Amino acid sequence: MLGERTQPLLPHDPRALGDYVIVGRLGEGGMGTVYLARTPGEVLVAIKVIRADLGPDDEFRRRFRSEVARARQVPPFCTAEVLDADPDHDRPYLVVEYVDGPTLAHVVEERGPLTSANLHSVAIGVATALTAIHGAGVIHRDLKPRNVLLAPGSPKVIDFGIARAMEATSGNTAIGQMVGTVAYMSPERFGDADAQLTPAADVFAWGGVVAYAGTGRTPFAADSPPATAARILTQPPDLSGLSGQLRDLVGHALEKDPANRPSARELLDLLLSGPTQAAAALAGQPDLLAAAEEAQAVTGVTPGPRVGYDEDSIVTVPISEMPPPLAGPPPPEPGRRWFLPVAVALLVLAVVAGAVMVMLSRPGNPADAVGPLPSDGASAGESLIIQDDLSHPRYWQPKSLPAEQADCTFENGALVARRAQKGLYRCAGPDDDVPADFRAEVSVRLLTANSCAGVWFRFAPWKGYLIRLCGNKISVGTHKSQGVTTIRSFPLDQPLVVGGDPARIGLEAVGGELRLERDGVLVGTVPLNDPEITGGRVALGVYTDGGVPQAGPYEVAFSNVRIWGLP
Structure with missing residues (x-):
């Protein structure tokens, strides 16, 4: 039986690599595509196949080979174990353990924040993985x-080492380009492009991940990637919803100054020292306890300043091989190191916004924040932040929920x-929020009777606005944990025909009003005055109103989505 996260192969996908038989797709990122495969012994594995344009680069292959050797030194507890690799193949590839479990993001999106015991389990599991990764001289x-x-037995951290979505060589990485999702980036990543990255950046990300798992939001959430970066640089984290020792540890991990953050090993020791929370988190989880104890025996990382990793390279270097810090004046006092005078702050934020937008404009990992693309149909002052024809995985990705017989796929x-x-x-779809004031267009087709296309906007976990595009009407309402409430409905004089031509739907949300169009003609306006809904993502999906038959299928199709930020 194939894993639940597997999607069908596309016509251009390989059917075999070496001794491995490719049986499905698991995802696509900035460096290539991840496939589900079988070994000759019928064991399922995950294979990451590198992009075709990187294969001819000798420097990339050298770094790939070195990175694989480094990744193999990472102990397999709490990570996906590296099993095999072929850096000399026409399309270099990496084989890792296949972990069949939902992502933390998926669980929080579908079910809300984790319970206290589950939250501590995730905090311990991720700290265990980072301890192992850093002990091997690798930064995630x-x-x-x-x-x-969230695998059975213990959480697993994936995509460390060569699995990062990044440019492969210094020749392909321009100054100002960065890799990652803005909400989990540490302050030092928005600074000097020549500055060396340290394991403290992963510890900062740990704080963001645990905060998200416990509250359903990121600790520096804002209505755009540049605004999020600005908050990371200048504001304290919002940790409301966390309590006790875990809140203190998350706050410590999110220190602006990397030198003030604990190491991953220190985090793990502190997590395991809390008798009540640790006992509840580890109850009935012998695999997690064994992994944590094994991680505590890792000796590759020592406390103290963590310097010497090469930010511009695929290949990380062991901590033991790092050069001593250069002689020079003592660093500023920790309490003042991140103080920004107003003029300097404005300059830093402008640089950050530009760097973030450069990074985010590249297609790749769908979880990466979205950024502007060349303007197409934008009015004065608008910036095009998402453009996707939805013909293949890009900003939106395949998704499946077998228990409810629901999925999202790319077809025709x-x-x-x-x-x-x-x-x-x-x-x-994209994880990061779009501005609260935005304009969007998307083409919609209804494929089966009684189906409605759903467009969510200003949507954060458990609250947002929902547009339902049905055959005879368009309805706008709120969608919260307790259900959907209609604000206003518009009957359609020209119904959306099942299997007919796509309708081009336009929406413009500015302040407290939504303006709706169909094929360039105004449908109506709707007040947006729910004080609990302040901003969030744009999402696409399927919806059925009450009164329709229990059994479907219910199917809708989307194409050519564009989203602009408004001035």
């Missing part, structure tokens, strides 16, 4: 909820959302 660089799998040049029974289902 892209730790986030989508890279934490469109993103198709379906459910076997009535209800709603959202597809996996």
Whole structure:
């Protein structure tokens, strides 16, 4: 039986690599595509195949080979174990243990924040993984909820080492380009491009991941990536919803000054020293306890300043090989190191915004924040932040929920959302928020009777606005944990025909009003005055109103989505 996260192969996908038989797709990122495969012994594994344009680069292959050797030194507890690699193949590839479990992001999106015991389990599991990774001289660089799998026995951290979504060689990486998801980036990553990255950046990301798992939001959440970066640089984290020792540890991990953060090993020791929380988290989880104890025996990392990693390279170097710090004046006092006078702060934020937008404009990991693309149809002052024809995985990704017989797939040049029974289902799209004031367009087709296309906006976990595009009407309402409430409905004089031509839907949300259009013609305006809904993501999916048959299928298709930020 194949893993639940597997999607069908596309026509251009390989059917075999070496001795491995490719049986499905697991995802696509900035460095290549991840496939599910079988070994000759019928064991399922995950294979990351590197992008075709990187294969001819000799420098990339050298770094790939070195990085694989480094990744193999990472102990397998709490990480996906590296099993094999072929850096000399036409398309270099890496084989790792296949972990069949939902991501932390998926669980929080679908079920809300974790309970106290589960939250402590995740905190311990991720700290265990970082201790092992850092002990092997590797920095993860892209730790986030989508890279934490809630596997049976113990959480698993994936995509460390060569699995990072990054440019492969210094020749392909321009100054100002960075890798990762903005909400989990440490302050030092927005500074000097020549500055060396340290394991403290992963510890900062740990704090963001645990805060998200416990509250359903990131600790520096804002309405755009540059605003999020500004808060990371200048504001304290919002940790409301966390309590006790874990809140203190998360706050410590999110210190602005990397020298003030604990190491991963120190985090792990402190987590395990809390008798009540640790006992509840480890109760009935012998694998997690064994992994934590094994991680505490790791000797590759020692406390103290952590310097010497190469930010501009795929290859990290062992901590033991790092050069001593250069002689020079003593560092500023910790209490004043991150003080920014007003003029300097404005300059820093401007640079950050530009660097973030450069980074985010590249297609790749769908969990990476979105950024501006060349303007297309934008009015004066608008910035195009998402453009996706939805013909293949890019900002939106395949998704499946077998228990509810629901999925999102790419078929016939469109993103198709379906459910076997009535209800709603959202597809996996960009994680980061779009500005609260925005304009968007998307083409919609209804593929089966009684189906409605759903467009969520200003949507954060458990609250947001929902547009339902049905055959005879368009409705706008709120969607919260207690259900959907309609604000206003508009009957359609020209119904959306099942299987007919796509309708081009336009929406513009500015302050307290939504303006709706169909094929360039105004449908109506709707007040947006719910004080609990302040901003969030744009999502696409399928919805069915009450009164329809229990059994479907219910199917809708989306294509050519564009989203602009408004001035």
